[in-house]
Amino acid sequence: MAEELTPxxxxxxxxxxxxxKNTLYPSVSDELAENMAGGWADTELHDLQPIAQAGHxxxxxxALSARFPGERLVIPAGNLKTRSNDTEYSFRASTxxxxxxxxxxxxxxxxxxxxxxxxxxxxxxLPRSNRENGEFWLSGQGELWVGRxxxxxxxxxxxxxxxxxxxxxxxxxxxxxxPVRAVRGHDAGIEAALAxxxxxxxxxxxxxYLSEARAVKDAFEIGELQKAxxxxxxGFEDVVRVLDKAEATSExxxxxxxxxxxxxxxxxxGYGSICAAGPHATTLHWVRNDGPVRSGDLLLLDAGVxxxxxxxxxxxxxxxxxxxxxxxxxKIYDAVYDAQEAGIAAVKPGGKFRDFHDASQQVLAERxxxxxxxxxxxxxxIELGLQRRWTLHGTxxxxxxxxxxxxxxxxxxxxxxxxEPGMCLTVEPGLYFQADDLTVPVEYRGIGVRIEDDIxxxxxxxxxxxASLPRQADEVETWMASLKG
Ligand code: GLY
Ligand code: MN
Ligand code: MN
Numbered sequence: 001m002a003e004e005l006t007p008x009x010x011x012x013x014x015x016x017x018x019x020x021k022n023t024l025y026p027s028v029s030d031e032l033a034e035n036m037a038g039g040w041a042d043t044e045l046h047d048l049q050p051i052a053q054a055g056h057x058x059x060x061x062x063a064l065s066a067r068f069p070g071e072r073l074v075i076p077a078g079n080l081k082t083r084s085n086d087t088e089y090s091f092r093a094s095t096x097x098x099x100x101x102x103x104x105x106x107x108x109x110x111x112x113x114x115x116x117x118x119x120x121x122x123x124x125x126l127p128r129s130n131r132e133n134g135e136f137w138l139s140g141q142g143e144l145w146v147g148r149x150x151x152x153x154x155x156x157x158x159x160x161x162x163x164x165x166x167x168x169x170x171x172x173x174x175x176x177x178x179p180v181r182a183v184r185g186h187d188a189g190i191e192a193a194l195a196x197x198x199x200x201x202x203x204x205x206x207x208x209y210l211s212e213a214r215a216v217k218d219a220f221e222i223g224e225l226q227k228a229x230x231x232x233x234x235g236f237e238d239v240v241r242v243l244d245k246a247e248a249t250s251e252x253x254x255x256x257x258x259x260x261x262x263x264x265x266x267x268x269x270g271y272g273s274i275c276a277a278g279p280h281a282t283t284l285h286w287v288r289n290d291g292p293v294r295s296g297d298l299l300l301l302d303a304g305v306x307x308x309x310x311x312x313x314x315x316x317x318x319x320x321x322x323x324x325x326x327x328x329x330x331k332i333y334d335a336v337y338d339a340q341e342a343g344i345a346a347v348k349p350g351g352k353f354r355d356f357h358d359a360s361q362q363v364l365a366e367r368x369x370x371x372x373x374x375x376x377x378x379x380x381x382i383e384l385g386l387q388r389r390w391t392l393h394g395t396x397x398x399x400x401x402x403x404x405x406x407x408x409x410x411x412x413x414x415x416x417x418x419x420e421p422g423m424c425l426t427v428e429p430g431l432y433f434q435a436d437d438l439t440v441p442v443e444y445r446g447i448g449v450r451i452e453d454d455i456x457x458x459x460x461x462x463x464x465x466x467a468s469l470p471r472q473a474d475e476v477e478t479w480m481a482s483l484k485g
Pocket of ligand 3: 314396397428
């Protein structure tokens with residue numbers, strides 16, 4: 001990236017242009033400014049087809065409108081976040097904005113304006129750069145630096161939503177009368193413009209609604225979740241193929257290998273990949289990924305590709321790095337596998353969300369008693385939660401655009417709720433014996449196993465979207481052998 005430019009006559013610039021800091025070129029002559037203003041082709045795109053989810057986003061906006069009649073609703077995509085100086089983290093639009101528009105443009109804002117019949121939706125975006133006033137090459141957001149944007153007309157065609165210039169939005173929100181709610185936490189400028197018009201309680205109701213609305217996935221979303229799982233399965237295969245290279249380097253090789261698949265086939269990873277070899281597998285969110293990969297140890301790989309539409313998989317496999325589980329590894333693995341089977345069987349419409357957790361915990365508690373690590377009866381163990389020293393976490397969560405999806409939903413709509421067709425959740429029991437746990441025999445210590453799949457609730461039961469990756473121990477070994485050649 002080259003250094004930045006500043007015009008010689010900044011006072012003549014239009015006020016909305018954010019100028020790049022000048023370090024290399026101290027001035028721009030009038031001749032150069034005039035030269036840069038002309039000689040450019042018209043590249044407007046015509047008759048663009050709507051994005052694939054445009055019909056679904058319209059339905060989602062209609063449901064939102066019906067829930068908050070007569071109120072102005074403001075849903076920002078969010079802004080770029082500084083990484084250092086003038087470089088930024090890669091942008092990921094807010095889930096709420098992307099869910100309701102299908103758009104992922106930084107600084108975008110969806111506004112639902114109340115009307116007699118419901119709401120009128122407008123998406124506010126930064127339009128294409130102006131060539132005449134130098135904006136396109138002198139502004140920090142100029143297209144010459146950051147790439148071509150859609151014109152507002154193009155955006156309207158793609159999204160199926162009228163589009164306006166976002167630079168007009170803050171002032172118009174400040175001036176607008178009437179009740180308003182906003183999704184917080186993404187755009188400080190919009191929040192400042194609304195500061196004396198919104199309340200935390202009312203905004204929270206909007207956030208909760210948008211979290212609960214996402215619990216049941218529509219046909220587009222289910223297709224995207226399947227794509228995410230399929231890409232993730234290919235990423236796991238990539239990792240198995242390079243385990244020897246990881247052994248020669250570190251867990252980072254695994255992280256990088258999976259990331260390549262995520263970036264080529266999707267938008268990104270949906271969360272920091274957990275590439276936990278050996279005793280690191282007992283750390284639930286091991287994302288440092290800087291440890292050694294040793295034959296004879298297990299690799300717990302918890303990773304998910306996020307699609308370009310921002311739906312993520314969340315899959316875990318615990319693999320023998322050598323290709324064969326040892327006796328103690330297999331004993332623990334089989335217990336987790338049985339617990340997962342019991343959990344998956346409990347996922348069905350009309351069942352309680354908690355059922356799959358209870359079913360998995362029951363199996364794990366039974367094994368821990370059977371192995372002599374806990375004193376029975378099993379009912380007492382479960383009642384007191386004693387198995388949790390080694391099971392540690394809940395057995396799953398909703399999955400969608402966020403890896404821990406629907407996180408703002410009310411307890412009665414989620415953890416204490418009932419499963420419905422179209423919900424997608426993870427089933428991910430585990431057993432974790434810390435390396436310094438003196439209460440278990442030494443051969444258990446440093447072994448962590450989790451198996452995680454993405455389960456769609458269907459009309460008559462469930463479908464495992466990540467089933468293409470083997471789970472049963474013999475099948476895992478056969479699969480690994482086939483990939484390693
Ligand atoms: N990858 C985080 C989780 O499984 O919830
Ligand atoms: Mn996971
Ligand atoms: Mn998970």
